[in-house]
Amino acid sequence: MRGELTAKGRATRRRIVEGAAEVLRERGVVATTLDDVLARTRTSKSQLFHYFPSGKDELLVAVARFEAGQVLADQEPHLGRLDSWEAWARWRDAVVERYEEQGDQCPLGSLLHRIGRTTPGTRAIVTGLLRTWQESLAAGIRALQAADLLPGDVDVETRAAALLAAIQGGVSILLSTGESGHLRAALDQSIADLRRDGDPARPRATAG
Amino acid sequence: MRGELTAKGRATRRRIVEGAAEVLRERGVVATTLDDVLARTRTSKSQLFHYFPSGKDELLVAVARFEAGQVLADQEPHLGRLDSWEAWARWRDAVVERYEEQGDQCPLGSLLHRIGRTTPGTRAIVTGLLRTWQESLAAGIRALQAADLLPGDVDVETRAAALLAAIQGGVSILLSTGESGHLRAALDQSIADLRRDGDPARPRATAG
């Protein structure tokens, strides 16, 4: 069915997904009803069920996929080119800024929580996102190696995995407390420790 | 009202909270209804509303408080005595094991998500938990300093904050993907980096 959509149809479907994403970000998954989405997107029930025959859950999955795309898109300018310590610093700032702005709403997290992470398709969304993210970080570390800023024997995968966990943890604490201090600390410490791999004489942590 | 409960009343209230916690862990917040809790705890609606006059949300807050207590209680034997690298390793194992067992259910997270983190009382639950947790980690680092295993100029607070974020991130990835690799990597890397503060000649990461 997805492939057979008219241009008009595709536009409507897209309008629904993006509008739903808006509403969901504003009110949260729990509080958002189909009627809210309908009102926001100027659509009728029949349209919604026309494009998402299995109803709300199918819509939420579509929105989750959309939001997952956003995460990397938002940091792409920096994430794709982590080949100097300055680039890493800029990326760090971008991440912190992005999540500070976002405040205590985690669109993707809430969605997945509501749908259930266990269903294969759903879990694939987040595992795919995390994998890509971590690969970008690993590529960044290798770029540092290529630029002779890091020695070749750094355990790239472990560093990348730990870095990703640091971000996730910082974000999750930001979501719970509203404070971005941990996100900053985690990123700063991780980057500082990574940097020490290349220069053991460095200070132990960057100043806040 | 809380103070005026009979022994019998307190027992019932407690039975409800603990039973609810069980059901919530098994089915998740979204899928759990009051009737489920009632059935599990062999209680009637009137009792539930007798002890939690504002209904479901009040019950969930009580359960959240209960679960928050559990988190630290579960690691207390290790968390209170982080005065050697071996103790840190044992604690690491305990954390990994605990969260691997728990699987992809995060009782506290789901609860708070459902209730909303913005209400003052609710946010206090998680901020309090995180603060205590981080203080224990900081105390552990200071214990290492006292034992001359770490120099005195380590930035204890940043290290502790980053460590806490690492755990949270690892757990949150475990919840999403079902894999504990990131949790392990994050903890190992964090501890290894911390350890390098005391011995710069050490290898860059512990082997998995």
Add this chain to the structure above:
DNA sequence: GATGGAGTGGACCGCAGGGTCCACTCCGTC
């Protein structure tokens, strides 16, 4: 053994909100 309040049982209510249905319009094709 009367009194009253805490504790308990469960029938019942109200409605939000997901999902169905059918009638309609729009537009490309012949």
Add this chain to the structure above:
DNA sequence: GACGGAGTGGACCCTGCGGTCCACTCCATC
């Protein structure tokens, strides 16, 4: 300009579930 299928509108249905209510029991106190 008839035909048909995609696209649209919105009334309606129905269940699940949070919450209310009242009748009852249990037990401490006098």
